Amino acid sequence: MVRRLKRYHPPGTSPGTLPETGVRASFELFTYGSKGVSKTSAPSVAAALALPRERGWLRITGLDNRAVAELGKRLGVHPLVLEDILNPGQRPKAETHASYLFFVVDVPALTEVGLEEVQVSLLVFSDLVVSVEEKPNPFFATVEKRLALGSGRLFQFGSDYLAYALVDAAVDHFFPVLEKLGERLEGMEEVLLQQHDQILPQLHQLRRDLLRLRRSLWPLREAVGALLREESPLLSPEVRVFVRDVQDHVLYLLDILESYRETAASLLELYLSTVAQRTNEVMKVLTVIGTIFLPLTFIVGVYGMNFQHMPELAWPWAYPALWAIMVVLALGMLRAFRRRGWL
């Protein structure tokens, strides 16, 4: 995670120059309207846009610089927007342009190697939505299904509703990720209260994942807010209500996220306190043992000396008497420890 730093236009080129990505995208055009729905794979942007349509959704998968350039030329998209589409790792944002809205969102996916992010860009025109997705992903399967039904709100409202449905589907993918992280957190909590050996690196990793999600969610919150604040004719009042619902979801996710972060921090403190307490207990045991046996060992050492003139050695009751003294000493110390609360 630390490493993935988006690099804008490479030095030496003008801003808005599209980088050579070496990726070839796939193109699907969904046309829908009063005459029903159809889905067509197209070999290029040009071919897709040439197809007749009432309303359409052009789905581009893969960051293909040639396709994006073509898109820009045919639909009149600003070069900086095209550049943003092609550079993954964008800060989520919403921009209102004269003839279209631009929306970028980073959707997390928990893979085996950790948290991964897929950038999804949306261009919303009055009769067309173009989505550019960084990689193949399952985010929009549900929208496709609803479109295939041939009826419902998607057919009732304009392309702004389709765009909303896509953003909503993307935001919905934060939930299982956060849920999984929450489960991990809970798992650690249980582990911590019993044993606690391997928890630290995991906890650190979890905190980094939360930090990363946060970096996706905070700007997303701003982006949705900006969309709602600005007056664009491309966003109808009816769909605004739905966008507000997305905003609610994002706020809710942020609430959960922040509370996970606090819980994780509190868990680390709990861990530190537990270690400190265990060290303290270990020390007590060592101290009790040391304090009892070091003096006793000294005493028996005294009578192990080989001086020729040690009168005690000859006394017949010396040995049992010494035992008695030592037992009394040990008991006295045990009592002192008990009084201090060490036993």
Place this chain on the structure above:
Amino acid sequence: MVRRLKRYHPPGTSPGTLPETGVRASFELFTYGSKGVSKTSAPSVAAALALPRERGWLRITGLDNRAVAELGKRLGVHPLVLEDILNPGQRPKAETHASYLFFVVDVPALTEVGLEEVQVSLLVFSDLVVSVEEKPNPFFATVEKRLALGSGRLFQFGSDYLAYALVDAAVDHFFPVLEKLGERLEGMEEVLLQQHDQILPQLHQLRRDLLRLRRSLWPLREAVGALLREESPLLSPEVRVFVRDVQDHVLYLLDILESYRETAASLLELYLSTVAQRTNEVMKVLTVIGTIFLPLTFIVGVYGMNFQHMPELAWPWAYPALWAIMVVLALGMLRAFRRRGWL
């Protein structure tokens, strides 16, 4: 707590699609006005709404998707609002719609297994309040009682006052919960200053409970504020004064909550400091004992050796002299410790 993550519309369905909850609700209609008060149990929303009324309160207990759908159809409620009503774990919020206000609040209840939350949704029409409660609960018993009296402000003002009274009753249930947590905090404080063995998991739990309450209270503050800022004819100026009072309560609860959170954090620091200090004291005891007896044991070990040529062994005053040396050594070390403040 970590786990309970509200899931919005299940993937594959359109937003605003109501989930199948499998719950059957109970329905009570309170009608009141110039002709007095009556309370009727109804088998369904349709039956309840068909009853004649001057002003009314329809109380629905249980998240019943069929009842909520019926409600939406008959009263013209937005599908997203219906969805929010059915999904427990909502972020508290207030929404102003054309013909009704929508208010959600999460009310905490301290049960034996911990903190539990009950979602209460309110729909406020000009002559009707609909409350949908997640589970049977004691929150509104007091409002029922006041309604049964047949007079008072509830009869003087419109349905906005009834709604206020319900929200107020709900907010009032935060007080005993917070009070109980405060008592636990104080209990821990006392325990900590004497002994401190089992306090850590409890403190961690308490902090989590406070975090959870916070997640209910912060958005509630925003929600009440939003209600007061927006100009809805459904909220009369007279009732606004009362709503401002609810806002005061929420602010007060937040003040207390934040100060509990700080006290809990300070308590953990106190705990850590205490453990560090005790470890230090244990170490001192061990060090004093070790420093005195390790050298002495070495000395007596020397004269326990069996070399044939050890002239000291034959000296008649060697044994008492050695004792004298050892006593002087021990006293010297004790004095050194006292000077360092270790005894």
Place this chain on the structure above:
Amino acid sequence: MVRRLKRYHPPGTSPGTLPETGVRASFELFTYGSKGVSKTSAPSVAAALALPRERGWLRITGLDNRAVAELGKRLGVHPLVLEDILNPGQRPKAETHASYLFFVVDVPALTEVGLEEVQVSLLVFSDLVVSVEEKPNPFFATVEKRLALGSGRLFQFGSDYLAYALVDAAVDHFFPVLEKLGERLEGMEEVLLQQHDQILPQLHQLRRDLLRLRRSLWPLREAVGALLREESPLLSPEVRVFVRDVQDHVLYLLDILESYRETAASLLELYLSTVAQRTNEVMKVLTVIGTIFLPLTFIVGVYGMNFQHMPELAWPWAYPALWAIMVVLALGMLRAFRRRGWL
């Protein structure tokens, strides 16, 4: 402190219902104006308000529900305001009503058992100020004295100036409390740098006291700010300047408070660091002693064994040679410790 949680209207009663406090208040009316000043004790609110006056200050000491109800009836005060007056532990606030201003402030007093708060409520009418004080207190003695002089600004301006003078006198009582806490903080600082045994519980207590003061001061800042922002004819421009001065005082107190809180936090860190360092030093001593004497004790143990075939035992120079070896060993280790910086 943790426990004192204001409870609003008891469950089952309508908001604005005054609780039965069981307290009987005392009443004093100060009338003043062009004809001079007079102070009269009255048996009841009704009696006090019946007295002729040009301008007046009705001082009620004790939270007497019957008196407050009487006050509400005669002066047209909103039931929620009356309820706030009777419930001690209010969040400080200012409210602008049509015919009066309402102001609540919590004034701290350092008693022997700790920090205690006294709630003072003010109702400011155009020709009358009513103060309701939770308990007998010395806060307003200075205002009484200035009134007794029979001249000065109190006679020049309206009742808003009297109200200002009362709030100002109340805010002035934060200064000695904060000064005392500052002295305690400084005392602890000195103690900490020398010895540090009993400091922890005191520091914790101090932090709690600061937290508590903060809970009084932050809302007070808001309250004064709200008063200045709102346009009430009850507050004349001349007096506004004075109220701004009170605001300055509150901001100043908050500055000091926050810096005390930071100093207290820094003190705890200093304490923890000191304990950690002392533990480290204790450990060093133990390690030095252990590292020197454990090997030596082993060596002398070797020659204390009773094997029949131990050739060294018979060598005449073995004993002095062993001493030489042991001295060299000990000196070598001492040198190693010195190089590590342990001595």
Place this chain on the structure above:
Amino acid sequence: MVRRLKRYHPPGTSPGTLPETGVRASFELFTYGSKGVSKTSAPSVAAALALPRERGWLRITGLDNRAVAELGKRLGVHPLVLEDILNPGQRPKAETHASYLFFVVDVPALTEVGLEEVQVSLLVFSDLVVSVEEKPNPFFATVEKRLALGSGRLFQFGSDYLAYALVDAAVDHFFPVLEKLGERLEGMEEVLLQQHDQILPQLHQLRRDLLRLRRSLWPLREAVGALLREESPLLSPEVRVFVRDVQDHVLYLLDILESYRETAASLLELYLSTVAQRTNEVMKVLTVIGTIFLPLTFIVGVYGMNFQHMPELAWPWAYPALWAIMVVLALGMLRAFRRRGWL
């Protein structure tokens, strides 16, 4: 630092009553304009104001209550402003009055005993600036010199520019103080990385000094901002540009201050980590020594026992065999430690 708490009007007096300070001030009047510059010492405020002038700067050194009262009477200054001038330890602030601006700033000076603050108050009239300085100080020497030159912007602009020049000179005195603290911080950093015995109390002191500077700078930032926001004819647009420059300086100082505070906090953490690591290393040494020699000492103790029936004692190769066993044991343990990374 903890102790210095400004006390407003003493209890029992009206706000705006000037305290008896017992200080006699010195007075200097600088008159300047088209006829050049002259500097005159005057015995009193009255005498100084009676002198003829085109534009003037009355410099009062010492908080002299009689002089300030005189000033108030002759120039029509509000009593609360006079009170603020006389009470050192004010929160920096700017106030716009009808005929004058009032500005207070606390300028730090590093003396041998620590950080000390000098309060400087400015009253800016259309043709006169009055400065009241708590103590003799070097802050304004540079302005005097520039005035003595008889030309430059001071002669071009009105008294607002002179006031600006004074504030600017005062703010300039924060730089060397902050620079000195930065040097101390850097010194500590170097000390810490080598040895670290006496650093804690110094670091604590430094943090307190930074806290104190902060208490001067934050309100100063607000004060300058307030001055720029408010529309006073006393501040000409040309001089506004210069005041904005002072604001830049203050923002810059605050940036530096905050980064010092963070560096100091990070330094403390570094210190704590270092101590923890050293304790860990000390413990390792002790553990290695203990783990090797405690078992060996036990073994040799076994063969130091005096039982009559111990067959090993008579075996001729027992002694060398035991040595071999002990060496193997010690080497094995050393190897185990090396694998654990303890050596």
Place this chain on the structure above:
Amino acid sequence: MVRRLKRYHPPGTSPGTLPETGVRASFELFTYGSKGVSKTSAPSVAAALALPRERGWLRITGLDNRAVAELGKRLGVHPLVLEDILNPGQRPKAETHASYLFFVVDVPALTEVGLEEVQVSLLVFSDLVVSVEEKPNPFFATVEKRLALGSGRLFQFGSDYLAYALVDAAVDHFFPVLEKLGERLEGMEEVLLQQHDQILPQLHQLRRDLLRLRRSLWPLREAVGALLREESPLLSPEVRVFVRDVQDHVLYLLDILESYRETAASLLELYLSTVAQRTNEVMKVLTVIGTIFLPLTFIVGVYGMNFQHMPELAWPWAYPALWAIMVVLALGMLRAFRRRGWL
């Protein structure tokens, strides 16, 4: 880093007085427009400005007070702006003046000795951009190259676009610096999880570098925001879109920076926890060894005593019995440790 504190006008001089820097700058004038591009080295500002041009970029390298004064005189720049240009270490800022915009930015460069900053000032006139760079640097090489191409947006838009291109190139240099710091952070993370000896000073250094970058980036964010908020005819709507892109970059850099700071803090906590845990493990080993062998050593010491009357010594089975007892004792203790989870 701690030391570099910008000093404004030296005491004793008027603000806006330019310091004697003792540096001689180099001058390059790029003229471009419909007739193509040309680049000329000039010996002075006067010479450069005398050259004919359609649109131009005057690039000054080196903080040369005479050149800057000349610049101010010929182009009518405010003295305070000139002073800011000459004082390196400025807070990044943007100022809108009547005939020009002023922009300062601090660009970081990672050198071998650490992070270094180069100040770049821009004056944007309607047909001329003047850049003053503190030191020779590679920041603008890419802009020069694009200019040399003789076509593109630089020729399409006015001098505001050139200024944008320069700022954009400067901001682009933050990316590799942050990337390098991110790599260092990741490197430390890996080191920490294996061994951890030399990480502390490096981590401290990294945190300081991040703090420093932050001091450059936060005001830069404000500066760009201020530029966008203010309505200057010098910034055309077309170029505004590009400036908004720079703002995006800065926000993105800040996001990354803050997440690095949190990761670094979390890393330190991880380090502290790891040390605490290792100390705990070391202690356990010592305690286990001590607890087993101290009692055993005492026992064998007992039978090493030389009392004449010790009946056990004569018993034939005493020696093997003692061994049995000791083995049982040791095993019992091992079991107790296992139950406590210490082995």
